[in-house]
Amino acid sequence: MNCPACDSPGPVPVLTVSSPDGLLAKDFRVLKCPGCGLGLTDPPPTGSELSVLYSTDYHAPEKGPGKGGWVARLRLLFLAHRFRRIERELGSGTLLDYGCGNGEFVEYARGRGVDAAGIEPNYASSSASVRRSLNELPPGARYGLATLWHVLEHMDSPVKELGALSERLDAGGRIFISVPNFDSWEAGFGGAEWFHLDAPRHVLHYTPRSLELVLGKSGLRLRSLSFSFGLYGVFGMFQTLLNLFCERNFLYYSLKRGTDYRRKMTAGRYALTIACHALLIPALLPLSSALAFAAALAGRSGSMDAVCERAHEV
Ligand SMILES: [Zn+2]
Incomplete structure (x- = not known):
């Protein structure tokens, strides 16, 4: 097996992980590429295993932000935190949240006056702004910013999906990707208990180097990579x-x-x-x-944020 990011041969096993909540009666391995550090869940989950992994209470229940209760208030804080992270990248003001779950970030952004839509293949959202796939968007629809909030690590064909997504960007449009950092301190000391590992739902485990390589293969160029000290960092x-x-x-x-x-x-x-x-x-x-x-200062936080754009404008 060759690494999908750098094409090096021979990823080596580094972890054995039981499935979350004991949903599957087998363990998975995580392999690591000696070239770029990318982690690969081995074997990748099959179609029927994926339906088990996502069929239970994986997605947050569909209760709109702001509707009573301290958990709901925490969710609202979290959405506001996300919104602040991407506000300056909004470009033309149109937003496509790719892998939007129950669509709560789409609804939050719409509430802030942003023309936002979402894509979610695994969840039937009641929001009219959420579609199942890019093909269901109006043919000419283009967006100033696409966001992937901890979504990339779930994709088994990231190059193909990012390539298709980039075709939905405005001229000068950007993609904001928040993704777990397999080269982080917490991945190191957490091992199989690392919060963001979540194998086998996460099929690829990115390092800064492997992320940049996958973006390059997708026709994208990395503009910035940041390791912020925020809710994601502290909670992870x-x-x-x-x-x-x-x-x-x-x-x-x-x-x-x-x-x-x-x-x-x-x-x-x-x-x-x-x-x-x-x-x-x-x-x-x-x-x-x-x-x-300290991890954010050292560039070793558990989650990293990439902003990228098309390498060649069409
Ligand atoms: Zn590699």
Whole structure:
């Protein structure tokens, strides 16, 4: 097998990972390319495995932002944080959120006066602005900015998909890609418990070098790559540290997906998990903030943001 980013032969196994929530009764390996550091989930999940992996409560429930409850308020903060990240890249003001899940970022941007649409193949959104594929967009529709919020790592054919997406850009349009960083400190110490690993849903695990190579193969040019200290950085570090001691991603699934672990766990295991969190959260929160800040300064944060454009304008 050759690396899809740099074509080097011989990626080597570095991790063995059980599937999230025990959804599949088998383990997966993560291979690493010796040339560019790209990680590859091996074997990639089959079609029927993918439908199991995305069929449960993977996507956040469809409750519009701002509708009561502290979880909803946290979601709203998160969407505002995302919006601030891309505001200056908006160009002509039209936005296409590619892999938009339940469409909440599309709706948030529309609420801020942006002409926004979304693409999501795996989720039937009730939003009229969300389509299943690029082919369902009006034929002449072009966008000033396309966003991929932790979507690229799910694609098994990123070059093909990014190429098709770039054809939907305005002249001078840009693509903003937020993606986990396999070369981060937290990927290193978290190993199979790294929050952003999420294999086998994540089929490719990017490093800065492999990301730039895949963009190049897609006809795109990297304008900037940043390692910001923000919600993604702190939360990823925090959840990775928690994962080393407690049930994997318990806090994240509870917050994002509203997963009710009382139904999924025995009473004893649930009580133990809550106690573990109560004990560790006060210590790990300040530690994660400090570590995430240092990681961002060192260019080794768990999530990286790329802004790119077409290498050759058509
Ligand atoms: Zn490679």
